[in-house]
Amino acid sequence: MRSRFFLPLALCVVLAGCVTEDIKETGISRATAIRIAERHCPEYPDRFDYVDRAEWDPDGRFWRVALTDEDGFHGRSFKIGPDGGIIGSRVIDRGDRDYYGPGHYGYGFWW
Numbered sequence: 824m825r826s827r828f829f830l831p832l833a834l835c836v837v838l839a840g841c842v843t844e845d846i847k848e849t850g851i852s853r854a855t856a857i858r859i860a861e862r863h864c865p866e867y868p869d870r871f872d873y874v875d876r877a878e879w880d881p882d883g884r885f886w887r888v889a890l891t892d893e894d895g896f897h898g899r900s901f902k903i904g905p906d907g908g909i910i911g912s913r914v915i916d917r918g919d920r921d922y923y924g925p926g927h928y929g930y931g932f933w934w
Contacts, residue, residue, distance in 0.1 A: 849879050849886070850905025856886035860901040863909055864890050871898045875915075885910055 846852055851859075857877050861867045867890055875889040875898060884905060891898030896917040902910035 848881075851886070851903075851907050853877055853879070853886070855907065856888055856903045859903050859907055859909070860888035860890055863901065863912070864899050866890075866899065873898075876900075889915060891915060 857874055860877075864871055871890040871892055873891050873893055873895070875891040875895055877886065877888045879886055883902075886903040887900065888903060889898055889900040896915075898915040899912060900915055901912045904910050
């Protein structure tokens with residue numbers, strides 16, 4: 824009977840420890856960074872309602888969050904510091920280029 828309750832409790836403790844370590848390094852969670860970007864984007868949710876990318880950059884020590892339209896061709900990207908402040912933002916305009924071609928995901932997309 825005890826072992827049936829012990830395993831879920833142990834998994835919860837391990838999961839909570841993993842989440843805490845992530846926040847110690849990044850300052851804020853991924854979900855918080857997305858909420859900050861949504862709050863500062865004037866076109867959200869009317870035009871840019873899709874989170875195209877949200878990742879931590881350990882070298883620059885900031886979150887990268889991109890809010891785009893459904894096609895991913897137009898949007899706005901944000902750099903968010905570990906304290907939750909906006910470091911910078913820029914407009915995403917990929918035009919009529921191929922979605923997975925140059926200019927998308929690492930080909931000059933983030934500055």
